[in-house]
Amino acid sequence: MGFYEYKIEFPSLEFRVDQGEEWVIVHSEDSAKKIFLHDYARFYEIPGLYEEVIYKRLKCISPQMICSLLKKELQKNEEGPQNLRALDFGAGNGIVGEYLKQKIGCDVLVGLDIIPEAFDAAQRDRPGIYDDYYVMDLSQPTKSEEKKLGMWNFNVLLTIGALGFNDIPTRAFINALNMIEDDAWVAFNIKDKFLSKNDDSGFNEMLYSMVGDSFRVLKIDRYCHRLSTSGEPLYYYAIVGKTVKKPK
Ligand SMILES: C[S@@+](CC[C@H](N)C(=O)[O-])C[C@H]1O[C@@H](n2cnc3c(N)ncnc32)[C@H](O)[C@@H]1O
Numbered sequence: 001m002g003f004y005e006y007k008i009e010f011p012s013l014e015f016r017v018d019q020g021e022e023w024v025i026v027h028s029e030d031s032a033k034k035i036f037l038h039d040y041a042r043f044y045e046i047p048g049l050y051e052e053v054i055y056k057r058l059k060c061i062s063p064q065m066i067c068s069l070l071k072k073e074l075q076k077n078e079e080g081p082q083n084l085r086a087l088d089f090g091a092g093n094g095i096v097g098e099y100l101k102q103k104i105g106c107d108v109l110v111g112l113d114i115i116p117e118a119f120d121a122a123q124r125d126r127p128g129i130y131d132d133y134y135v136m137d138l139s140q141p142t143k144s145e146e147k148k149l150g151m152w153n154f155n156v157l158l159t160i161g162a163l164g165f166n167d168i169p170t171r172a173f174i175n176a177l178n179m180i181e182d183d184a185w186v187a188f189n190i191k192d193k194f195l196s197k198n199d200d201s202g203f204n205e206m207l208y209s210m211v212g213d214s215f216r217v218l219k220i221d222r223y224c225h226r227l228s229t230s231g232e233p234l235y236y237y238a239i240v241g242k243t244v245k246k247p248k
Contacts, residue, residue, distance in 0.1 A: 008027075035049075069240045085153055086155075088109065091113050094122040094126035109131055111134070155180065170202040183242060183243060185240070189237060
């Protein structure tokens with residue numbers, strides 16, 4: 001059954017909830033299910049629901065935004081967008097992978113997500129987009145998982161809409177950065193407040209400790225990632241950079 005057989009109800013505009021607590025009610029002929037926006041497994045169960053709610057109704061532009069920033073940075077580079085071997089970390093049902101392939105192109109594209117429902121949805125909604133797709137928890141990767149990922153020699157890491165809010169934690173993101181090549185492209189977004197000085201999510205600290213040492217920021221832009229369910233803009237930073245080549 002597709003989403004077009006459902007009616008989607010949003011909370012009324014004055015009903016403001018925190019971003020991590022947002023929900024919609026999905027009505028079908030004989031049921032009404034309240035689904036939290038961060039309950040990805042339930043979202044992905046219904047084909048098209050994620051695209052309809054996040055991308056169409058709440059106007060999320062992050063895949064376009066970050067892929068186009070990455071493309072601009074790649075074009076400044078002598079080699080241009082060539083020989084790209086990309087890891088889409090927090091890949092969900094493949095929207096970002098599809099953008100990357102269409103707008104930039106890459107030789108290798110691998111998806112990775114923590115829940116099997118994301119893998120199933122990517123296979124169902126965008127078959128053939130990924131060369132491979134792993135269900136893994138990179139907070140504590142096993143040696144064999146590290147080896148599997150290492151074999152791809154990734155030189156692009158993309159993480160879109162997946163950092164913070166009990167999604168990808170700092171440890172898993174740092175582990176992913178350590179598994180890609182030196183001098184690799186990294187493009188991600190993160191809610192603005194997670195980079196503010198007073199925030200205790202750890203992302204601000206992580207970015208400051210990375211910068212200069214293992215990561216060079218090439219471009220950082222604040223933009224509206226999407227609307228909240230009560231219609232307010234949610235601002236994020238889009239960041240594109242490169243891992244720093246370690247001295248031999
Ligand atoms: C908001 S969705 C974004 C999906 C896709 N990147 C997009 O922009 O459409 C966040 C995704 O991150 C995944 N995720 C959450 N925590 C994760 C973790 N620790 N490791 C890998 N993926 C994770 C979720 O399962 C979900 O598919």
